[in-house]
Amino acid sequence: MTSLRARMTVWFGIVFLAMVALFTYMTRNTLEEELRDKNWQGAYPDHPDWKLHGSYSEEEVQDISSELMVSALVWSVPLIITALVGGYWMAHQSLRPIARVNQQLATKNPDNLGKPIELMEADEEFQELRRQLNELLSRLDASFKEMNLYAAKVAHELRTPLAILRLKIEQADGRIAPDLAEEFENELHRLNYVVDQSLFIARAERGSVAIERKTFNLSELVKEVLEDFQLLAAEQERHFILKAGEQCPVNADPRHLRQIIHNLFTNALKHGREKLNVRVHQCNDRTSVLIANEISLQPDLGRTTLGLGLRVVAALLRLEPDIHYQRRQNQGYYIARLTLPSADLNAVGKRGTGWRRPA
Numbered sequence: 001m002t003s004l005r006a007r008m009t010v011w012f013g014i015v016f017l018a019m020v021a022l023f024t025y026m027t028r029n030t031l032e033e034e035l036r037d038k039n040w041q042g043a044y045p046d047h048p049d050w051k052l053h054g055s056y057s058e059e060e061v062q063d064i065s066s067e068l069m070v071s072a073l074v075w076s077v078p079l080i081i082t083a084l085v086g087g088y089w090m091a092h093q094s095l096r097p098i099a100r101v102n103q104q105l106a107t108k109n110p111d112n113l114g115k116p117i118e119l120m121e122a123d124e125e126f127q128e129l130r131r132q133l134n135e136l137l138s139r140l141d142a143s144f145k146e147m148n149l150y151a152a153k154v155a156h157e158l159r160t161p162l163a164i165l166r167l168k169i170e171q172a173d174g175r176i177a178p179d180l181a182e183e184f185e186n187e188l189h190r191l192n193y194v195v196d197q198s199l200f201i202a203r204a205e206r207g208s209v210a211i212e213r214k215t216f217n218l219s220e221l222v223k224e225v226l227e228d229f230q231l232l233a234a235e236q237e238r239h240f241i242l243k244a245g246e247q248c249p250v251n252a253d254p255r256h257l258r259q260i261i262h263n264l265f266t267n268a269l270k271h272g273r274e275k276l277n278v279r280v281h282q283c284n285d286r287t288s289v290l291i292a293n294e295i296s297l298q299p300d301l302g303r304t305t306l307g308l309g310l311r312v313v314a315a316l317l318r319l320e321p322d323i324h325y326q327r328r329q330n331q332g333y334y335i336a337r338l339t340l341p342s343a344d345l346n347a348v349g350k351r352g353t354g355w356r357r358p359a
Helices: 005-039 058-106 123-173 176-205 218-235 256-270 308-319
Strands: 039-043 051-055 215-218 240-245 249-252 274-281 286-295 323-329 333-341
Touching: 058 218, 123 176, 215 218, 215 274, 218 240, 218 256, 218 274, 218 286, 249 256, 249 274, 249 333, 256 274, 256 286, 256 308, 256 333
Parallel strands: 240 274
Antiparallel strands: 039 051, 215 249, 274 286, 286 333, 323 333
């Protein structure tokens, strides 16, 4: 589909061409009528007292008319080109406010929804558009903050009763069947996970999560996270295949990056099948983590989730703008890729910059 700027240019050119054609046609008809009706007179060279009278023949009228048309066609080509260039420039200038609005809307995220859109143009139509958009963004910002605050309050309020239920189940040892107690424990663990993730998302989207960047070896972090997931994969008769460089230093918050990778592994384990491929490599000044798993042919309805893992990933990525996340499907595989700037290899392991897995 062509852009509005191109359509406006074409419309301007067509209108200009139609006006030139109409003007030429009317000029030609008027000239022909004038030439046919016009009589001329002139002095006779040998007898100054004599006067010669006559009129243009039809052939002469057609010759003059043809010359006019040729001249009009010759001059119309540069005029039409000039009109198209001028029309494109006018369309570009007229649509600049829309482009500025789009640029400002593209930068909107949960942190700056309430920031108003600014336009320098005083045109009434654009100012009305700006006012309506700012009112809409203001309502969205208020609703978003209210929703996050409510979610945080609900999650916080649920933590205490869930902790009490877990303690009561532990104290009721012997009065509840072991299988039922284990089922209760699993459900409480799942609910605690939902509550913790929801609370973390609300805190991250409010900007209440601290960032502590350090330089560390990303390959080591991925290997440590993968140790626990190898056990989970073995229960499903699956396994992870890891290809990692020896040294892939990066500078980021290791806690956040660990949680991002943990959630991506969880997502791949829940929604994929067969083996899971993980690759950590460094290319020039960028380091990447690639996670690829075969797409499940028939999704397991029993594994339906709230999508909290990917929401946590999105919230953490907003805190770490240097980390880029891409996902795509290709030939039956779901591929997720994290890319972040590489760090100085000499900084890894120095005091205050290294990172070790907490005990």
